Amino acid sequence: MTGYEDWAGWLKEGYFYSYREQDERHYFMVLFRDWAHIEYTWEESVAAGAFSGPFTVNDLETTKENQIWQVIFGISNDVRIYVHVPTDIDRHGVAKRPKQTLGFRPVGHYTMQDSWWDRPSFKTEHFLLKPETPFIAFSCHNPRNIAFQLDYNPIKLNLYFAKCEIERIGTVTNGVQTAATPRFTETLDKLYRRVIAHRPLTLVPLRAPAKGV
Numbered sequence: 001m002t003g004y005e006d007w008a009g010w011l012k013e014g015y016f017y018s019y020r021e022q023d024e025r026h027y028f029m030v031l032f033r034d035w036a037h038i039e040y041t042w043e044e045s046v047a048a049g050a051f052s053g054p055f056t057v058n059d060l061e062t063t064k065e066n067q068i069w070q071v072i073f074g075i076s077n078d079v080r081i082y083v084h085v086p087t088d089i090d091r092h093g094v095a096k097r098p099k100q101t102l103g104f105r106p107v108g109h110y111t112m113q114d115s116w117w118d119r120p121s122f123k124t125e126h127f128l129l130k131p132e133t134p135f136i137a138f139s140c141h142n143p144r145n146i147a148f149q150l151d152y153n154p155i156k157l158n159l160y161f162a163k164c165e166i167e168r169i170g171t172v173t174n175g176v177q178t179a180a181t182p183r184f185t186e187t188l189d190k191l192y193r194r195v196i197a198h199r200p201l202t203l204v205p206l207r208a209p210a211k212g213v
Helices: 182-192
Strands: 016-021 024-041 051-056 067-075 080-084 126-129 137-141 156-173 176-179 199-201
Touching: 024 067, 024 182, 051 080, 156 182, 176 182
Parallel strands: 016 199
Antiparallel strands: 016 024, 024 156, 051 137, 067 126, 067 156, 080 137, 156 176
16 A cells, blocks of 8 residues: 555654765654645646746745654646755756756656555655755646646645654764764664664765766
């Protein structure tokens, strides 16, 4: 089963996680978790064949540095949705097709077949964390021969969140461990050596140079 009822996919209290920022890996534990849900209506009409965005969803800003938000979303219309996290980066392309262009739209996108409105898929999972990724933005391409009108049949996203308060365990930089407090020295060492299991999270995109023709 996929979607918001797939409990195995959500971050959980008492579990350890990590994320990488350049040469540093940050380890943390989830202390508390709460749910959130918002239906986002596209901010303008999108004509047949037109491209729209990106729009930053300011209502979804993470405002506390000790929280991480796990986000998934469903799509209401037969369009292509592109994600920008951080907001100036086009996500989910490949080295030779890093982003959609005027001449080639079908790259790095989600459709309603990937994530249904009433059953969002973890294919669309992203993480919001201040200051690394405090916002999420979206763009849209309408490949159909009908327009989606803001006041009649608007494009909408059905967003679900796990809002998690975290406790930082420490960081590892090029093999050097720095615990957040002395009491986490042993825990950080065991996490780094994978004696204690944890889930690595991807906040920012993986990059690779486009080599060859």
